[in-house]
Amino acid sequence: MIQTISDIPWWAWILAALLLIVIRDIFFQKSHTIQHNFPLVGHLRYMLEKIGPEIRQYIVANNREELPFNRQERSWVYASSKRENNLQGFGTDQDFSAPGYVFIKHAMLGYRLPDNHPNKKDPSAVPCAKTIGEYHKRKKPFKPYSIVNISGMSYGSLSAKAVESLNKGALKFGCYHNTGEGSLSPYHKYGADVIVNIGTAYFGVRDDKGFSMDALVKMTTENPFVKGLELKLSQGAKPGKGGVLPAAKVTREISEIRKIPMGQDAISPAFHSAFSNIPEMVNFIEAMAHNTGLPVGIKSAVGQLDMWEELAALMAKTGKGPDFITIDGGEGGTGAAPHAFADHVSMPFNFAFTKVYHIFQRYDLADKIVFIASGKLGFPEKALMAFAMGADVINVAREAMLSIGCIQAQKCHTNTCPTGVATSNQWLQAGIDPTIxxxxxxxxxxxxxxEILEITHACGYEHPCQLSMDDVEMSMGDNNRTQPMSKTFGYHKTNVPFVNVETLLASPYLGGGKAL
Structure with missing residues (x-):
């Protein structure tokens, strides 16, 4: 017999709680029809919807069908980052006849490393074949130590511990770390080479009137590990849209770094205020290069081609302009965007890169500037395809996030990233140990x-820059035909001047790692 509250059995409390939820759903809440018509069950439906991406990853989707990165791709990154077995047994599960499927053509007898070759000592040492800023005779040219580097992801978009982890890892390997448009933060300052991304809001290099050259010079002078500047025109996730860092993610520290007020969304306008046409942009680039001594490049997604044509013509005529061009594929990235922008605005990487490269090639500029490729290329076969097209460097973003724990929950824009990679929430960040x-x-x-080098050697070359458009073929669909990329995209890439890897490692402009 029940005499006190403590005598009430636990199951009665649960039933009472459920009854209260039912009463609330039916009589008091008006927002959700499902919860009104199906109390309790409606709550379960919304709970499952919230964790839908995670459930589909492990229960519904097969190894190859999920996007942006399928399970097979994620597993390869996870295994590689943990030094676990990343091999594949019992053959491939790929559909070779799928349109666009890539075949890399190996040589009957590949490239055999001489006994004294640097890659005998370090099989992953592969610097960029070109030197950024050399053609325009900048005061501080820069040769990236690695052909794979970290793409622009801002502190604020990523957590402090995520940025710190990436920078420390980049320092150990020798690759550079792009800041993203959120400016240079304390977490970019652990010693890795850094490329400072300058977006439309000029975060970190601004004053009350907009862009501040004095602030930029001060930043680069005080931080000698800054090796270059990247002027962001647009990004693949939302070209022409600008960006927003929600007020909830703007901490006191982010406010100070970006030089923006607290309690407000950090808005990146759709367009730059420092210039409004191609000649003005080139003058702006030259001014930054002159005042800092650093190479300056541009980053952009690709849509209409008339301004790319204008830029190439002006560069050929004046000998001025960007030292490197980063082509960002429309596949999107860490930035959140409206569905129409993410799905339909700007070209995917393959088409974007080849169209722009071909323009600069026609103006005899392809071998004079450095082409950086970005857009789901953080896998050996995709990177090599980009090199065959004419890329000199690969930038990785989401693949880098996966390597430090991202599970593709697709909650980067909500400040609730469950792995702490893309949130300013201190509790969620606590799970990230930068040492690990x-x-x-x-x-x-x-x-x-x-692995990029291993496939390169299998193709008979010493360096990926030597791959040609004829070394990669693409499936034309289920008609049992393939054709080389030179025919698919209508050009042969310009040969990159190259002696050997040992010469690259001896360059006085080599960044990051030390010559072997």
């Missing part, structure tokens, strides 16, 4: 470089 995660990124980028 930096080692994970180091392992991933080292493995990626190593």
């Amino acid at each position: 995660k930096s080692e994970r990124f180091y392992n991933y980028v080292k493995t990626l470089n190593k």
